[in-house]
Amino acid sequence: MAHLRESAEKALKMLRTLPRVQLSNIRPNPNSKKNTKRGRAQHSGDKHGAGNKGSGQRQNYMRLGYETGNNPFYLRFPYEPYYKGHHLRRQYPPISLLQLQVLLDTNRIDSKQPIDITTLCNSGLLRLQPASMEYGFQLTDEGIDRFKAKICIEVQHAKESVIAAIERNGGVIRTAYYDPRSLQAMVNPSKWFEKGVPIPKRLLPPQDAVEYYTSAKNRGYLADPEEISKERLVLAQKYGYELPRIEDDPDYEMLISQKDARQIFYGLEPGWVIGLKDKLIIKSKSLPEEQANREEKS
Amino acid sequence: MGSFVFIYQRKVLCTGLYGLNRWNKAQARFFTTELNESESQDISRVPNQNKSRLLNQNRNVLLKQVPYSEPHSWIHNTEKYQRKIFGRYGLASGIDPRICFEVKERSDNIHNASEQYSLQQLLSMQKAKTIAQQEAVERRESAIAAKLEKLEQWKLEMRNKVAKKEADALAAKQNKQRMIEEVRRHFGFKVDPRDERFKEMLEQKEREEKKRQKEAKKKAKEDKMMARIVGSTSTNAHS
Incomplete structure (x- = not known):
C-alpha cells in the first residue's frame, strides 16, 4: 500500500501546484455544439464575422513572405554562408593585461587570492552576459610590457605570450571552461544563492573545445599537471626568461589552488545549498561524498 | 563561510506536505498571539501599528520579512517559490530546506540530457574528426x-x-x-x-x-x- 499512498501524495502535490480552472485554460467539451450555419440578416448577417474590406473580408490572404510587389525581405539579401551559425558561436569578451594590472593596482582585485570570473565580475568594472553567448573572458596581450603582478588566474582563453607574461612574474594561469548555467552562478553568486538552489555541477566542455582545454600548451584545466609543468619550462626557454620556482614562494598554497573540473566556487562543492541569511551551508545526505563520510564514521 | 553545517536528507515521501506544514505553523502562531491578546485587552482597541498605508505584503518586503504568511496564489505552493523564499529569508521563513534539493530521478534526467558523452569519448571523437x-x-x-x-x-x-x-x-x-x-x-x-x-x-x-x-x-x-x-x-x- 505504501506505493499507493506515495503516488496519491504525488498526485496531490501536483494538483496543488497546478493553476485553478479558469476561462483561459479550459476548452469546449468534446462533441459540444458547433454552429455550422452562416447567419442571415440580423443573426450575424452583414459581414458574417469576416470584417470590413481587404484580405479579411475577401478571404484572399497573400502568400507568406509576399510584400505586394516589394522586393520581399527573404529575397532582399544575398546568400552569406560565412555567417552560418554565428549566433551559436562562443564569445569571449577580452580583458587586457593592462586592465588587469590597473585593477590590481587600484585594489579592485586582491592578488593574494586566486582570480576567476567571480573575482573579475565582483570588481564592478567588468561584465559578463552568459545569456548572450559569452562564455567567459579572454586575456589579451595589450600592456604586456607593463605587467608586473604575481597572480593565480583562471580565464577562458589566453594567448601564448600572455601565458608567458604571467609565468615570468612567478604567477600561474589556467584556462577553464564553464557551461552557461555555471557562468550564471559565477557572475552573480549572491543572486544564485538567493534562489535557494544547489550549486550546479560544472559540465564538460563541448566537443570542439575539448582539445583546447586538454592541451598543456594552453594550460587547460583538463591537461595533465606534469605536462603543464614541462610546458612551463619549454615556454620559459622559448621566450628566454628564467622560470621562478613557485615551490619556494611564500604564496605557494594560493598559487597551486585549483578547482576541481566539476567545481564552480573555491571552497564550495556542487550540490551544496548556501543560506546567505543565516550563513549556512546545507548539504544533502544523498550526495555521494556525504554518504562516503557516513560510511567511514559507522 | 558557514558558522555551522546542517545536514538534511530529502525523500520523496516527505515532500508532499511542505506547504501545509508551513502554513499550519503560521496559523498556530497567530492563534496563540490572539489568545494572549484576548486575555489582556480588546483587539478593537489596539491601535494599528502600520501607518505606512502599504499593503501588508509590500511592507513585509520592505522590512525584509516573508511577504505572505498564507499562500495567496497557486504560485506560492510551487517548489520554485518556496526555494526562493528560503534562499532569501533563511530559516526564519519556516520553510524546510530539504525542498531546495532536487529529487534524485529528476536531477539524473537533467544530467543525462546535458552530458551525453564522457571526456574520453569526446576526445576520441574530436581526434577522429581532425584526422578525417x-x-x-x-x-x-x-x-x-x-x-x-x-x-x-x-x-x-x-x-x-x-x-x-x-x-x-x-x-x-x-x-x-x-x-x-x-x-x-x-x-x-x-x-x-x-x-x-x-x-x-x-x-x-x-x-x-x-x-x-x-x-x-x-x-x-x-x-x-x-x-x-x-x-x-x-x-x-x-x-
Missing part, C-alpha cells in the same frame, strides 16, 4: 599534384589541336579561293561571285572535284584490295 579533416585535405592535395604532373602534356595537346584547326581552316579557304580563280579563268573575264552563272559554274566545279576525290578514293580502295588479293595468292602459291 586532415585526410580530406591530403586527398585533395595529392589529386592536384597528380593533375599537375600531366599539365604540360595537356597543354601541348591543346596547342596542337588549336594549330591543326587553324591549318584546316586555312587550307579550306585556299581551296575555295583556287576554285573561284579557276571559274574566272573559265569565263575569261572578271565575274561577280554573286552572279548566277558564276554560282552554277562553281557548283559544277565542286561536283567535279567531289567526283574526282571519290574516284581517287575508290581507286585507292581497289588498289588496296588488289594488293591484298595478290598477297594472298602469292602466299597460297608459296604454300
Whole structure:
C-alpha cells in the first residue's frame, strides 16, 4: 500500500501546484455544439464575422513572405554562408593585461587570492552576459610590457605570450571552461544563492573545445599537471626568461589552488545549498561524498 | 563561510506536505498571539501599528520579512517559490530546506540530457574528426599534384589541336579561293561571285572535284584490295 499512498501524495502535490480552472485554460467539451450555419440578416448577417474590406473580408490572404510587389525581405539579401551559425558561436569578451594590472593596482582585485570570473565580475568594472553567448573572458596581450603582478588566474582563453607574461612574474594561469548555467552562478553568486538552489555541477566542455582545454600548451584545466609543468619550462626557454620556482614562494598554497573540473566556487562543492541569511551551508545526505563520510564514521 | 553545517536528507515521501506544514505553523502562531491578546485587552482597541498605508505584503518586503504568511496564489505552493523564499529569508521563513534539493530521478534526467558523452569519448571523437579533416585535405592535395604532373602534356595537346584547326581552316579557304580563280579563268573575264552563272559554274566545279576525290578514293580502295588479293595468292602459291 505504501506505493499507493506515495503516488496519491504525488498526485496531490501536483494538483496543488497546478493553476485553478479558469476561462483561459479550459476548452469546449468534446462533441459540444458547433454552429455550422452562416447567419442571415440580423443573426450575424452583414459581414458574417469576416470584417470590413481587404484580405479579411475577401478571404484572399497573400502568400507568406509576399510584400505586394516589394522586393520581399527573404529575397532582399544575398546568400552569406560565412555567417552560418554565428549566433551559436562562443564569445569571449577580452580583458587586457593592462586592465588587469590597473585593477590590481587600484585594489579592485586582491592578488593574494586566486582570480576567476567571480573575482573579475565582483570588481564592478567588468561584465559578463552568459545569456548572450559569452562564455567567459579572454586575456589579451595589450600592456604586456607593463605587467608586473604575481597572480593565480583562471580565464577562458589566453594567448601564448600572455601565458608567458604571467609565468615570468612567478604567477600561474589556467584556462577553464564553464557551461552557461555555471557562468550564471559565477557572475552573480549572491543572486544564485538567493534562489535557494544547489550549486550546479560544472559540465564538460563541448566537443570542439575539448582539445583546447586538454592541451598543456594552453594550460587547460583538463591537461595533465606534469605536462603543464614541462610546458612551463619549454615556454620559459622559448621566450628566454628564467622560470621562478613557485615551490619556494611564500604564496605557494594560493598559487597551486585549483578547482576541481566539476567545481564552480573555491571552497564550495556542487550540490551544496548556501543560506546567505543565516550563513549556512546545507548539504544533502544523498550526495555521494556525504554518504562516503557516513560510511567511514559507522 | 558557514558558522555551522546542517545536514538534511530529502525523500520523496516527505515532500508532499511542505506547504501545509508551513502554513499550519503560521496559523498556530497567530492563534496563540490572539489568545494572549484576548486575555489582556480588546483587539478593537489596539491601535494599528502600520501607518505606512502599504499593503501588508509590500511592507513585509520592505522590512525584509516573508511577504505572505498564507499562500495567496497557486504560485506560492510551487517548489520554485518556496526555494526562493528560503534562499532569501533563511530559516526564519519556516520553510524546510530539504525542498531546495532536487529529487534524485529528476536531477539524473537533467544530467543525462546535458552530458551525453564522457571526456574520453569526446576526445576520441574530436581526434577522429581532425584526422578525417586532415585526410580530406591530403586527398585533395595529392589529386592536384597528380593533375599537375600531366599539365604540360595537356597543354601541348591543346596547342596542337588549336594549330591543326587553324591549318584546316586555312587550307579550306585556299581551296575555295583556287576554285573561284579557276571559274574566272573559265569565263575569261572578271565575274561577280554573286552572279548566277558564276554560282552554277562553281557548283559544277565542286561536283567535279567531289567526283574526282571519290574516284581517287575508290581507286585507292581497289588498289588496296588488289594488293591484298595478290598477297594472298602469292602466299597460297608459296604454300
